[in-house]
Structure formats: C-alpha cells, structure tokens
Amino acid sequence: MSKKLILIIDDDNRNIFALKAVLKAKGFECLSALSAQEGFSIMEENKNVTIVLMDMMMPDMDGYQAMAAMKKSEKMRDIPVLAVTAQAMVGDREQCLIAGAAGYVSKPINVDELLTQIEKLTK
Template sequence: MPTKHTDLLEGCKILILDGDKRNIFALTTVLENHKVNVFFDENEKIGIKTLEENPGIDFVLMDMMMPEMDDYKAIKVIRQNPKYETLPIIALTAKAMKNDQEKGINAGATDYISKPVNLLQPLFLIKVCINRCRAHEHA
C-alpha cells in the first residue's frame, strides 16, 4: 500500500538542472522511486527550453554552478515569465558561501540547499511546496 508521501509526489513533474551527471542520477533515482516524472538537463539554457516545452512542471531543482549562465541568472530568467512566478525553484550549491542563500532567494529561488545533498531534504521541500500549490489550486 502506498504511503501518503508517495501519494503526494506520484505523478508530479520535476525538472533537475545540474551540470554533474552524478547528481542528476542520484536525484532522479530517488524521485522516480516516488513515481515522479523527472526531466533533466546539464545546461541551464536548454533546461529553460525544457521547462517551456513541458507544461505542468511542478518543481525545479537547480544547481547554482551551471556552465552557461552566472549562478543566479537562470532563476531570474525563469521568473521573468509570468507563468513561472510561483513555480517552486530550489537552488542547490556546493560552494555555500556566507551570503549565497540570501543571493539565491533574492534571485527568485524558493529555497536553498547546500551540497552534498541529504536526499531527504529535497523530498521534504518538494512535499511542502506541492502541498502549498495544491492548497492554492483548491482555494
């Protein structure tokens, strides 16, 4: 019998943007075990295009050390589109300097996680954000 946690995430669409294939693999494996539809890209420009071409993406996990844009520009580009104003975006970073979390939030990230990622942490944040989104849909 599925757990409430699995029921909540099942069928969600999540986009992972990360330049490291190992991170993509680890996150994808965990999310697919919860029956999440995972999209991923190693390049933020292509990832933004993936977001636009796949309506209904519920959530974005974004590495802040991507190859094409500066650390926070990709989030700002996504937020410029009115249909993504409330899309949950979690910033992931390995460099975790003192002001990075504040910079990420100011750029438009919903929350911020330092690497190495405890895989339970993004699952918890996704669950919280999905609950909020579904509550707003039914309000």
C-alpha cells in the same frame, strides 16, 4: 493526485543521475537538462513541471541568471525553484532566496531535507 514532475537542471550528469534515482524511488517523475537554456526549452514544451531543482554553479548561465530569466517569463515565473548548490558558505542560502529561489539545499544533498522542501513547495 497526479505525480509531481520535477525538472533537474545541472551541468553534471552524475548529479542528475543521483537525484533522479532518489526521486524516482520516492515516486516522482523527473526530467533533466544539462543547461539553463535546455531547461527553459523543456519548461516551454511541458506545462506539467511542478518544481525545478537548479544547480547554482553552471557554465554559460548560472542559477542566479537562470532564475532571473524565469521571473521574466510568463510561462516559467510561477514554477518554484529549489536552489541546489555545493557552495554552503555563509550567506549563500540568503543570496539564492533573494535571487528568487523558493528553497535551498546544499550538496551533498540530505535526501530527507530535499523531500521536505519539495513537498512544501509543491502543495
């Protein structure tokens, strides 16, 4: 089976760096974008993205807006989005799922939970 290609969209380079380090150590290939718009460009150019890890709190376009835009795009609508958020308030998980996320992990990220979600969503 080919390696799963994960796109990380997060406006904080430190989060991208940490996620990439963990995921590469587990054998995943990663691409990253510092904004939703940049992430869309990557998905348009790269047909092999199997899942998107989406930071929900970004300037310009947040994760909710980005997921709504993805759902409208023929090329992006079938790519599962795993919402990644520091907002672990009651109802946040449900909001993310209602907005179109296929899964949800809160920061600080539990690596085992992250890997379980990725496996489940990329079968």
